[in-house]
Amino acid sequence: MSLQSESANSSSQSGEDLPPLGGFKLALATFALGMGSFMNILDISIANVALPTIAGDFAVTPTQGTWVITSYAVSEAIMLPLTGWLAGRFGEIRQFVLATLLFTLASFLCGLAVSFPMLLFSRVLQGIVGASMIPLSQALLVRSFPVEKRGMALGIWAMTTIVAPVMGPVIGGWLTDNYVWRWVFYINIPFGLLCAYAVSRLFKGRESKKVVLPIDKVGLALLTVGIGSLQILLDKGNELDWFSSSINIALASISAVALISFVIWELGEEHPVVNLRLFKIPNFLISSICLFFGSFAFYVFVVISPLWMQTQLGYNAVTAGLVMGTTGLLALFAGPFFGAKLNVLGARRVATVGFTCFAISAWMTATVTTDVSFHYLQQMRLLMGFGIAGFFVPMTAISLSRLKGGEIASGTGLTNFLRNMGGSIGTALGTTIWQNEAIRNHAKLVEHITSDNQQVINFSSQLDALGIPPLGQLQFLELTVNSQAYVLSTNHLMILAGIIMLCLIPIIWFAKPPFAAGGGGH
Secondary structure (H helix, E strand, C coil): CCHHHHHHHHCCCCCCCCCCHHHHHHHHHHHHHHHHHHHHHHHHHHHCCHHHHHHHHHHHHHHHHCCCHHHHHHHHHHHHHHHHHHHHHHHCCCCCCCHHHHHHHHHHHHHHHHHHHHHHHHHHHHHHHHCCCHHHHHHHHHCCCCCHHHHHHHHHHHHHHHHHHHHHHHHHHHHHHHHCCHHHHHHHHHHHHHHCCCCCCCCCCCCCCCCCCCCCHHHHHHHHHHHHHHHHHHHHHCCCHHHHHHHHHHHHHHHHHHHHHHHHHHHCCCCCCCCCHHHHHHHHHHHHHHHHHHHHHHHHHHHHHHHHHHHCCCCHHHHHHHHHHHHHHHHHHHHHHHHHHHHHHHHHHHHHHHHHHHHHHHHCCCCCCCCCHEEEEHHHHHHHHHHHHHHHHHHHHHHCCCCCCCCCHHHHHHHHHHHHHHHHHHHHHHHHHHHHHHHHHHHHHCCCCCCCCHHHEEEEEEEECCCCCCCCCHHHHHHHHHHEEEEEEEEHHHHHHHHHHHHHHHHHHHCCEECCCEEEEC
16 A cells, blocks of 8 residues: 555545544543643653662662663653654554553553663663654644643643752652662553543544555654764763763764764755655744743752752752752642633733743742742742743643644644753753852852961851861861852852843744634733
8 A cells, every 4th residue: 555545545534623522531532641641741750759778679880770760861862852753653542552651561561670680671671662742642632622722731741841850859768768769660550541441432443544654764763863962962971970981082083973963964864754844834843942941940959959959968868859949849739820821811922921031030040049938948939839830831822823734743842852852961061060159159259268267266266155166167167168159159050040031032033923722822
């Protein structure tokens, strides 16, 4: 059978032209799809806090233990852009259900792992089979809602992408402290089975068109090498001191050559494995740029803030997570609100409000000192939840506004890939800048500690009054200087994140309405 005849045959059997879901079915479908994307995104961050325990159980070094995260991130990054091709070949619903079931199986294997290599293999499998869950949950949600209510669908979906990375350390820390680290993976099993069952039943007879295209083997190989090398470079860059390491130089070179070759090959390929031509659509290109750099800023905030709280304020993972969870708490309400009102407020206006709120919250966070209270840190993150919801919801609507049919699955795969890469780069560079800036701040502060400095003399007198010996005073002074150096570094990064968000405001206004996927017209 030819490609054209098979495509036509599948088109006649397609459920895409059926009316959207409604009532209780729509509510269940929304919950199931949201749960699918939530559990997948959650798995990126939930295992982080369990790494020391996992490394100890398998008698590997902490550096080797980080491969639990890297293996998942690399495999998922490679597979995300392939979502459109997989959805076209197997159908969006079938691919989502199969991905969810296999992701659940891989989670079970992670929990059962009797050796470190088995755990790494299971994590790679998780990333490979589960990557399409996130973009397809987004695509299916858009299909499920009537056109006038798709903004609400996007708001609900965006909420999962905001809350999951924030809540991951809280849930992971609680499970590891109260049970065993294996429950970090076992927790996926009931939700995965429930999600797959619900979607298969609720979307019965609504399968998308299937077009069996040849496998672009060259494109797939170049993508695997390029993205795999780049992700390993990002995950290991700081540990190996970036480009002072020959390994990192090799990874960067391989990645650059492979990705440039990939772009050239795909643009000339009749049946590309990734549809790069979507970037010719102005709205898609603009939203992709904003999602990449916005995710960079968001992950700088999400990663550096709890890292500072745990290393400098003495918070454990759960306590730091409770502070960060305030962001997710407000996003639970702000996401659906912005989605429901997107057609009234306008996508570009909501995005402008979101960018501004993010920037204000980041700058307010940049005013903290070493004696900041737990409750004040929570308050600073309330506005962030409002801002980040106002970022993801309209960006998603604008990215989908000119896409049709199978382009939606391809587009959501690409935008989610860019969101992930922005987050990975933000995490890698943010951590490096944070540490290097703290070292520089420490050196500058030490320059002012002299025997004739009146503040140093007063500080020493206070410690003398407390009966602390000279050696103890020096140690206490070192801790104080180090703490100040890191708070200054943290504050500078928060300012940087805010500036990035403000710089995106004029860019988003180049997007042209109508934004039919979200309904926003302004």
